Amino acid sequence: MSEDLYQEIILDHYKNPRGKRVKIDSLAQSYQVNPTCGDEITVDVGQNSDGTLLVSYDGQGCSISQASASVMSELINGKTPEQAAPIQAAFMELMKSKGQLEPDEDVLEDAIAFAGVSKYPARIKCALISWMALSDAQIKASLTATTTTRDE
C-alpha cells in the first residue's frame, strides 16, 4: 500500500538527514514554501575553490520533502554545475513521470527511491520543493551549468 511511496531509503534520509544546516560560505539563498501545506525550505549554495558546488539546507515539512532535501544535498554537494545539471534534469523528469519511468540509478543514486512519489500528484511538490530552491539559489548565484564559471 504505502511501501511504494515510503521506500526504506526515504525513511532513512528522513530520520537521519544529511547536509542539513551545515555552515557554508553562502553565495545565494532561496526560500521556498508550499502554500497548500506550509512546508518550508531554505537552500544555500556556495562554491569550493575548485568550482564545485556547496549546498546547505534547512526547513520543516513532511518525510518526503525532508528526505528529498537530504538526498539532494548528498547528490549535488561537490559536483560542478555541469555535473549537477543532468542529475537535476533527471529528477525533474522522474517527478513528472506519473510512475511510468524507470529511473537511472547511475545518475540519480538514492534519488531513485522517489519514483513512487510521482504517482501521487499531491506529494510531487513535497519532493520537488528543495530542488526548486536549489535551482533558484543557483540562478541567483550565477552557478548554473549554462553560465561559464567565473575566473577565480
Place this chain on the structure above:
Amino acid sequence: MFDVNEVRADFPILSRSVRGVPLVYLDSGATSQKPTQVLDAERFFYENSNAVVHRGAHALAEEATDAYERARQTISSFVGAQVDEIVFTKNATEGINLVAYAFSNATDKARQGLDVDQRFVIGPGDSIVVTEMEHHANLVPWQELCAKTGAQLRWFGITDEGRLDIQPGIIDSTTKFVSVVHQSNLLGTINPVREIMDMAHAVGALGMVDLCQSVPHMPVNVQELGADFASWSGHKMLGPTGIGILWGRTELLNIMPPFLTGGSMIEMVHMDQSTYAPAPQRFEAGVPMVAQAIGLARACEYLSDLGMENVFQHEQELTAYTLAELAKIPGVRVIGPLDTRDRGSAVSFVVDGIHPHDVGHLMDAMGVAVRVGHHCCWPTCRRFDVPATTRITTYIYNDKSDIDQAIAGIKSAQEFFGASVAVSA
C-alpha cells in the same frame, strides 16, 4: 434522530472504493458530498425549465425565473432571513469580498466628492477587527482593504484552549467594521458572535459573521446573530459548488456601491451613467447560477427534513467520540477545545514525530479521506506553533465506524514511522 444508513443510501459516492478499500469520507469541512435529491433537482431544471432568468418573457424564461426565486425563498426561510436579504454569490469568499469592496468603492467615491453613506467610508485612523482564527477568506480581503485605505487591522487572539481571547480595547471608537468566524474550520470552536456583534454596534461599527462551518451543521437564524452581514458557501451543506450566500440587512445592501457591474443589476442605463436595481439584483450581475441555486434550495429542504437540531446532536455525539478516541492514543494532541462545549465537529490534531502530510497519506491508504495542511488558517497554525494539522470533519452520513477507521489509520501511521521516531529537528 435520523438513521445514518438511510442517509448514506442517498449519497452514491459513499459506496465507492479508493485505493482498493471502501471510502471513509471525513473531509466534509472542506466540501460535503451531495445526495441524489440535489443532483436530481439540478438535472430536472436543465431537462425541463432551462432558460435565462429575469430576462425574456417566454414560458421557459418565466419558469426558470420562478424556480430561481423560489430557491431564494427556500434558502431564506432556512436561516430565518427575509427573501430580499439573500444575495447569490459564487461562494463565501465572494460574499466577503463583496462587502470589502463596498467599503473600498464607497471610500473611492467619497474621495471624488460623491455622496456615499459614511458607514462605508474608511481611512487612516479607522480600524477593522477580525480574529486570529479566521479562514484566509475572512482575513486577506480585510488586509487588502486596510492596505488600500490606510485603516488599521486588529484582531482578537486565541487562548491555549482554542477559545477567542476577547480583550477589551480591541474594538474601540476607531472601529468601523468587525468580521468574525462563527465556527472555526480548524479548531472547531464556536464563537460568541452575538456578544462580539453587540460590541461592534456599541461603537457604531458594522459587523459580519462567516457562517461557512455553522449553517451546514447547526440551526442558525441570521436575525439572532446580531450581525449586519453573513456569508457562507453552498458546497459545504450538500449543495453544488459555484453557489454561496451573502446575507445582509436590506437597508445596508440598498445603499452599498455594487461589487460587480453589468447586465441584470441595473435599473436604468444611459451612455454616460447608470442607476442600479435594489438588492438582491444589485449584486447579481450577469447570468447567475440558476441550477446551483435550485440545487442548494433542495439541499436546505433535505437538511430541514432531517432537522438541523438533529444534525447538530448527531455531530455532537460523533465529536465527543472522536475526541475521546483521540485522547486514548499516546502522542496525539488535539489543537482546539477538548470537550464539546461551544464546539463543532472540526477536530484538528498533530501526531508526535509524524508530519500531518504523512499521517494523512497513511490514513488515505486505508481509505480515510481527511484534510492535512494549514486549512487556509495559516496564522492559527502559527499561533499553536504547528506547521500544519490533520483534520477530521464529520457530517450527517458519518458514524462511529468511520471514526474507528480513522483511529486505525492514525495508529498505522505511528506503527509505520515507528512509535519512537527520533527525527533530528
